[in-house]
Amino acid sequence: MRPHTQLRDELLLADGVEVNVTGHAAILETRTLHWSDEGECAAFAQALAARPALREACIELRGPLGAGKTTFVRHLLRAMGVTGRVKSPTYAVLEPYRLGELAISHLDFYRFADAREGLDAGLRDVFAEPGLKLVEWPQNAAGLLPVADLRIHIEPEADDQRTVLVQACTARGLALLP
Numbered sequence: 001m002r003p004h005t006q007l008r009d010e011l012l013l014a015d016g017v018e019v020n021v022t023g024h025a026a027i028l029e030t031r032t033l034h035w036s037d038e039g040e041c042a043a044f045a046q047a048l049a050a051r052p053a054l055r056e057a058c059i060e061l062r063g064p065l066g067a068g069k070t071t072f073v074r075h076l077l078r079a080m081g082v083t084g085r086v087k088s089p090t091y092a093v094l095e096p097y098r099l100g101e102l103a104i105s106h107l108d109f110y111r112f113a114d115a116r117e118g119l120d121a122g123l124r125d126v127f128a129e130p131g132l133k134l135v136e137w138p139q140n141a142a143g144l145l146p147v148a149d150l151r152i153h154i155e156p157e158a159d160d161q162r163t164v165l166v167q168a169c170t171a172r173g174l175a176l177l178p
Contacts, residue, residue, distance in 0.1 A: 028168045031177055035162040041068060042075040044164070044178065049079035053175040055102055056130060058146055060138040063154035068162055069136045072154065073106055076134070080104070089136075094126065103131030109140040149173035 035041050048054060061069040074086045082097050082104070089095040089108040097104040105126050127133065127146055138145055149172040153165040168174045 026169065028170070028174055029177060030168075031166045033164040033166060033178065035164060037160060038068075038071065041072055041162065042079075045072060045075035046079040047178060048176060049076055051176050053149075053172045054080075055132060057149040057172055057176060058127070058133040059135065059176075060145075060148040060151045061134065061136045061154070062138065062151065064156065067154040067156050069154060070108075072152070073134050073136075077104065077106075094123075103129060104134070105129075105131060106134045106136075108136040110137040111140075150176050 033040075033044065035044070061072065063069055070088045077086050077097060081099055086097075086106075087095060089106050093107060093109070093111075095106045097106070107123070107126070123141070123144060127144075135141075135145065135148070138148065147169055149168070149170045151165075151167040151169060153167075155163045155165070157163055166177060168177050
């Protein structure tokens, strides 16, 4: 194992973003939000949907079961103009959506026991295509995913409140920050 200082000095430059040797993106900026109810989640989704940089973003959604990751995605997709049913891709792994020319991929890796399952599922092709990627449980597909532009960690609190940590990992992510 390398000494900590050596790891810090071994940063790679990938697509203009510093990435450490373990493949984690450097955090460029962080915001902490507090959602007192689902309405504030919807308002954040509405504001994010209005940002042009969202169309090509990769957003990781983290948090425990029941935190509100899929609820946030529903609000975001509705704010973007998706109609019809917006369901969790927990069993299907991928739920695709189209808004005109914009491809949106909502992925959920909760059931992955090994990141290699993603290779078998053809996920490299999904991430190679242009469009918005919304990824739940990204830690279960570590090593297969591109550097996220934005990481959103939702933590449930008392009385349906949420503490939300929003981290920008790329220049695109900075443009998406609230």
